[in-house]
Amino acid sequence: MTGQVMFDSHVVARLEHAVALVNALTDGEARGRPYAAPGGTERWAAIEAAVPQDGTSALARTADGTQAELLAETARRMREVFEAVQAGELDVAADVVNALLHATSARPRLDRGAGGDWQLHFHGANDSFASGVGASCATALALAVGGGLAERLGVCQAERCDRVYTDTSRNGVRQFCSTACQNRTKAAAFRARKGAAG
Template identity: 55%
Template structure:
């Protein structure tokens, strides 16, 4: 485990929010993020559901969903900056997010569990709380030894993001689907006698 469990949940939320609530490309096709009446349900669905974590409602209030969508667009910039080696830019984006969300630490405890440091926003609404928590988790990642483990999928026509939890920090794709697409394309290229650009780099 690379992070404390609470931080892992927040990083998972950051990845999900960026991948579900920002436009771009996903697994080889253009992707348009949900908007309008579809956004509150999509934002709620992007939040992690784990044992010991209060499950989000099936649909968020419109203002909370909009706030999460804005945060997701900002967080995308963090993943992209780190993937491109622009850590200073990533840090500036994270600092702006921390300030905007009013992120603050607080000791919380669920029944039967020890006290844990959780991260809260300027108020207790879902949009503010999750935005602040995700910003803090990204701050801990970018400012820690595992900052290079956040990235953007390297498969063609995909810009979804990920956090690499592998032991050897070898992850390069957002999903097994994209990894399979790249392997299949490389196999077809070898059969056709075309050099693999990945192996040449």
Template identity: 50%
Template sequence: MRFDSHIERVLTAATHLVNRLTAGFDGGQPVPAPSGAALREAVAAALAFDGRPHTVRTADARTIAGVIPDVRAVFEAASHEETARAADLTNTLLHRTGARPRLNPDPDGSWHLHFHGPSDELGPGWAAGIAAGLAMALGVDEIGRLGVCSADRCDRVYVDTSRNGTRRFCSTRCQNRVKAATHRARQK
């Protein structure tokens, strides 16, 4: 499944933000939630996935960090096939972020549906865009494309853009850890 480029971009941002801003485990290692200057840096790093540098103010970092627990909850509900819960959480996010649709032109002259927040500041804009991206994924019945890593001691999230929709891990590293553990168990 390939989401359109804008939806894929905001869902990618959502995964990077959830994975960088929430405490838990990544590949078997504990990960703390950042705070203070580290929060601004983590948000900037998460949004730099597309090569665009972002100057993140403290207020923007806090706005984004404020919605991330609910974004994580949507991924968790999706990974447990709890569609109604994921939809309820997403609807709450849409309301809370004030997501509003807008048709924006692309350089090639085509138009794409984008969602903006109540202001054009970075924090409200990304928060609203992520809420809308989740809504678009759920609204086209692609809830199964949102997941939480199934490797032991890893709770990082991912968006499955593969053709067959069978992704189970956040990274090749976690997939390899599981394969190696399975291999060692068979050798015993």
């Protein structure tokens, strides 16, 4: 699908949170190096960086191990969605998203924001931070998978990198999690061509 249908800004923000949580809280490889997800107090710092306070959420942030572990488990499940989509297994992706929606008790509701405007949230007013963020991310993934935009969810195609991304570009041809991975791949291809020619 080309750039004719895109996510709205609210969904993009929640997908960005999902990507940031998956990339911060799951083991694997990042930009050509092994990546170990942080634990302990570093885990909460990674969560804070992945889901910055933007003034639109009434969810209370409490830096505790239980909340951090819940978000880490949610991130591991969200990674399964990206990997299933990448493999062309949309039924698997949908099953995982449904399980996430159920586990986080995701449900849409309108709440008044700080400025008095109505804002769409995907969690209850009294949900924990981990549950609320998980519900919002799960709903955004559901909108992507169920809205004909699953191909916009990807896993980096660079060698030795498995970080995920959401392609919000107009033409929908993104293949890498970052410019660094794209440049690394181009440089490797250039060296290979140069070696073959010499």
